[in-house]
Amino acid sequence: MDSKHIPVVIGTARLERRTAAIAKAVVDVINQTPGHHATLVDVKDHVRDAVTVPPWGTGGANEQPTKWKEIVSSAHALVLVVPEYNHSFPGELKLLLDSLWEDYNGKAVGLVGVSAGTLGAARVVDHIKPVLIELKLHPIKEAVHISEAEQALETDGSFRDETTTSYVSKMVHEISRLSDALQTLD
Secondary structure, eight states, rough: OOOOOEEEOOOOOOOOOOOOHHHHHHHHHHHHHTEEEEEEEGGGGGTTOHHHHHOOOOOOOHHHHHHHHHHHOOOSEEEEEEBTTTTBBOOOHHHHHTTTTTGTOEEEEEEEOOSSSSSHHHHHHHHHHHHHHHHEEEEEEEOOOSSGGGGOOTTTSSSSSSHHHHHHHHHHHHHHHHHHHTTTTT
């Protein structure tokens, strides 16, 4: 069986973002999962070329392919690591997501909410799901919530709490299974 590629997207371009280290820890968990491999995708590397496109319109990466289109097209599923900013998700992530349409169809998405507080970005996870569904992505019901992100990782970059690693592993298996099922619907 071929290895299933799951890009992990750092959902913010802010300086000194804790989200990047969390995303790297998620990549490490996926890469330790048999039959799966992950790459880290930084939203800031893609929003310069992003042009939003409505499903009925023209333009964007649907017509002028970008590296983001290539990443999505070759992905088995996606994981978005999203911090909560002002009770929502970062604008640069929205711009990136809105730059494609057709290539999202049939892709499962796992969400990792990141916050400095104690809620683990529960609001942002609930906020982004309708956007993903409108884009014809398929977010799984359960998300991974990282509270107090500054203390979430060991010095080696792994998750401090074994429970978090377990939740990430479960998310990977669920998006992988959902993606397999969605491929049979073509």
